[in-house]
Amino acid sequence: MKQASPLFLIDLLKVFAALVIILHHLSSYGQIAADARAFLPSVMNFLYEYGRFAVQIFLVMAGYLATQSLTRFANAKFSSQNLLRVIINRYLRLFAPYIAALVFTILCALIARFWVNDEFVGDQEKMGQFLAHLFFLQGILGLDSISAGVWYVAIDWQLYSVLAVLLITFSSYQALIWFISIVATASLLxxxxxNQYEAYFIYFIGSYSLGVLAYLAKNFADKKIQGLAKLALIAIGVMILLSTLQQVWLRNFLAWFVAIALLVWGNVAYPSSSVTHRLKASLLRAIAWASPRSYCAFLIHFAFILLANTIYIASGMHAHESGLIAVGLMLGVVVSSLIAASYMYRWIEIPSAKLKI
Structure with missing residues (x-):
């Protein structure tokens, strides 16, 4: 099995998907979004309608990287007694930056309620709602989300746990691939x-499984397993194509294309700095810097959307209905999210990585 290392395509997809999700939420919430849409209607409408598809990139990559992590345990006689430890450690891995972002968002929402009269700010959070978020149960219990996008963290943990269970349940990877392919097809189609399933892993496991298959098809030591996983990817792609005879689902195509991209280029390293142009080298350094911070940026950005809308209204700038000001504040949210993410990564995410059973 190949060792994990910083890889260009994976880092690029992380940064791109996180940025698109932030822009999607900026185009969706508050007076800033409304005024920016009036100023740049085509761009804002595109981000609003299609920006959410970036979640498919996250899901496929999550399946790919989870398989990279979990197959190490499976190949080392991954036993059932270790299953709970692996699942809890995954929870701990997600928890610290997640809870920090939730607390900060609650504080920002408290400030925003003085000036912003908008549904996206939400009602005052209750203790039961907060506790449900701590255990990733808010979607299952039908509670309002404290922050945009935190549902994904709960789903990621569900999917990782399910994959861990499958890896110790099946005695062979051949059986695992057949089962995952069937479940993925049922999920996608x-x-x-x-929408009644969107709080549960089954709603998302189709895209996640494409990442699982892409990893096995590219990196598994047994060539027969690689071949079977490639065959499964092709078969699922054909079924996605045939399903368009009934209805076109662009997110399924995007997920499949991301899986194929990981299959082909997933192990491509960063270009050597000695053979790249200075501007290109700077861009590559920026991607390498932003990639490990993308999770924190994804978690914290909604708080800054709340603050930006608060500033926009409390200062009276909204009275001008200026699209240029709104777009400037959007840029400020992106920059602020990156700065805050950098501190969260250094002060919270890295130290919390030591929290393991």
Whole structure:
């Protein structure tokens, strides 16, 4: 099994997907979004309608990276007694920056309620709602989300846990691939098309499984397993194509194309700085810097959307209905999110990585 190391495509996709999700939420919430839409209607409408598709990139990559992590345990006689430890450690890995972002968002929402009369700010958070978020149960219990995007963290933990269970349940990777392929197809063509399942892993496991198959097809030591995983990827792609005869689901195509990109280029390293142009080298350094901080940026950005809308209204700038000011504040949210993410990564995420059972 190949060792994990910083890889260009994975880092690029992380940064790109996180940025698109931030822009999608900026185009969705508050007076800033409304005035920016009047100023740049095509751009804002595109981000609003299609920016959410970036979640598919996160899901496929999450499946790819989770398989990279969990197959190490499986190949080392991954036993059932270690299963709970692995699942809890994953929870701890997600928890610290997640809870820090939640607390900060609650404080920002408290400030925003003095000036912003908008549904996206939400009502005063209750203790039961907060506790449900701590254990990733808010979606299952039907509670309002404290922050945009935190549902994804709960789903990521569900999917990782399910994959861990599958790896110790199946005695062979051949059986695992067949089962995952069937479940992925059912998810992509049925469960993912009904909102009643969106709080559960089954709604998202189709895209996640494409990442699992892409990793096995590229990196598994046994060539037969690689071949079977490639065959499964192709078969699922054909079924996605055939399903367009009934209805076109662009997010399924995006997930499949991301899986194929990881299959082809997933192990491509960063270009050597000695053979790249100075501007290109700076861009590569920026991607390498932003990639490990993308999770924190994803978690914290909604708080800055709350603050930006508060400043916009409390200062009276909203009275001008200036799209240029709104777009400037959007840029400020992106920059502030990156700065805050850098501190969260250094002060919270890195130290919390030592929290393991």
């Amino acid at each position: 049925y469960f993912n098309r009904s």
